[in-house]
Amino acid sequence: MQNKIGMAVIGYGGMGSHHARNVRLKRPGKFDVIGTFDIREERQKASRAFGLTPYESREALLSDPKIELVVVATPNDVHKEIVIDALRHGKNVICEKPVTMTSADLEDMIAVANETGMLFTVHQNRRWDPDFRTVMAIRDSNTMGHIFHVESRVHGSRGIPSDWRNQKEHGGGMLLDWGIHLLDQMLQYAGERRLLRLYAQLTNVTNENCDDGFRVHCTFEGDTSYIVEVLTSNFISLPRWYVLGENGSAVVKDWTRRGKIIKVSDWENRECVPIRAGVGITKTMAPRNKSTIRRYRLPHPKCDWMEYYDNIHDVIRNGAAPFVTHDQQRRLIRLCEAIFESGETGKTVELE
Numbered sequence: 619m620q621n622k623i624g625m626a627v628i629g630y631g632g633m634g635s636h637h638a639r640n641v642r643l644k645r646p647g648k649f650d651v652i653g654t655f656d657i658r659e660e661r662q663k664a665s666r667a668f669g670l671t672p673y674e675s676r677e678a679l680l681s682d683p684k685i686e687l688v689v690v691a692t693p694n695d696v697h698k699e700i701v702i703d704a705l706r707h708g709k710n711v712i713c714e715k716p717v718t719m720t721s722a723d724l725e726d727m728i729a730v731a732n733e734t735g736m737l738f739t740v741h742q743n744r745r746w747d748p749d750f751r752t753v754m755a756i757r758d759s760n761t762m763g764h765i766f767h768v769e770s771r772v773h774g775s776r777g778i779p780s781d782w783r784n785q786k787e788h789g790g791g792m793l794l795d796w797g798i799h800l801l802d803q804m805l806q807y808a809g810e811r812r813l814l815r816l817y818a819q820l821t822n823v824t825n826e827n828c829d830d831g832f833r834v835h836c837t838f839e840g841d842t843s844y845i846v847e848v849l850t851s852n853f854i855s856l857p858r859w860y861v862l863g864e865n866g867s868a869v870v871k872d873w874t875r876r877g878k879i880i881k882v883s884d885w886e887n888r889e890c891v892p893i894r895a896g897v898g899i900t901k902t903m904a905p906r907n908k909s910t911i912r913r914y915r916l917p918h919p920k921c922d923w924m925e926y927y928d929n930i931h932d933v934i935r936n937g938a939a940p941f942v943t944h945d946q947q948r949r950l951i952r953l954c955e956a957i958f959e960s961g962e963t964g965k966t967v968e969l970e
């Protein structure tokens with residue numbers, strides 16, 4: 619068996635070409651990006667222009683024994699059908715996020731993966747986002763005391779894109795688009811902690827077909843709350859992350875990791891002079907005396923998204939465990955279902 623894994627992409631649009639380009643340029647020793655299939659002729663041409671083979675049909679691609687790994691990067695509603703077809707053809711499969719739209723569909727896909735023994739995993743690439751890695755490093759450093767609250771948000775001002783993302787039947791909406799990334803990060807952050815309950819609001823500011831944003835408040839065991847917010851009508855954005863620990867606070871402003879950590883250096887020093895606030899006075903909200911706090915730089919741990927593909931190679935060639943597992947996907951899709959339920963009923967949903 620040769621070391622290189624023959625790879626193909628089904629759905630050669632924005633993300634499909636991102637996979638092909640990056641793997642070809644960054645991991646030429648591990649993967650041979652052979653070809654693609656897309657239902658649009660212009661994308662078939664784009665594939666040829668990039669030096670790939672545009673197969674004439676999905677069947678032709680899946681019947682090629684040189685292809686061992688298929689990346690599915692079509693709109694969300696056809697992931698299930700294509701993943702199952704590829705697994706049944708004996709291919710290993712990376713499916714784009716969201717893996718699919720319901721837990722029932724996910725179970726059907728997992729059943730075929732188990733039956734065929736092929737790899738079936740999902741591209742949760744934002745686990746390698748630098749800003750997220752910084753927050754994980756803050757968590758792991760244990761230097762802010764118990765972290766009791768995290769806020770993770772992305773704000774845009776362009777509404778929802780006008781393609782399939784704007785159509786419910788294709789799995790559109792911001793919860794399944796950006797939300798699924800931020801929620802996957804949240805579950806990675808929480809680890810083994812049970813997610814006890816959540817309350818969510820879905821927004822339809824610019825779009826009636828599907829949600830153009832949402833806000834969810836999650837309560838985890840161990841006195842930890844976590845807000846995830848994705849909004850698309852914000853002409854002023856709030857910071858990407860806000861993290862509160864008993865002895866300090868952190869802000870990560872954006873994807874480039876601008877921000878800071880402020881820690882208390884002298885808790886006992888509570889002396890403060892009341893300040894004027896609005897039309898009143900306050901001691902509680904008075905700024906801290908500078909001698910009682912210290913400012914720190916954010917940690918900048920190394921992060922390389924290509925580790926995802928290194929793991930895929932290791933799974934297929936050496937039987938390693940995949941980074942993104944079936945159980946993680948079960949938890950994530952169940953979480954999305956609970957957010958839709960809470961958004962639609964206006965009620966808190968009890969979970970794990």
Ligand code: NAD
Pocket residue numbers: 628629630631632633634655656657658661690691692693694696714715716741743781795
């Ligand atoms: P896109 O519209 O740019 O591309 C989708 C492509 O799939 C189109 O070229 C379309 O012609 C093709 N297609 C549709 N149905 C098909 C079928 N049955 N067989 C073959 N081809 C078909 O969309 P996109 O932005 O590339 O999104 C594709 C997938 O990637 C979605 O699931 C999306 O959620 C995901 N995505 C992931 C990330 C990430 O960071 N992980 C980013 C963007 C998109």
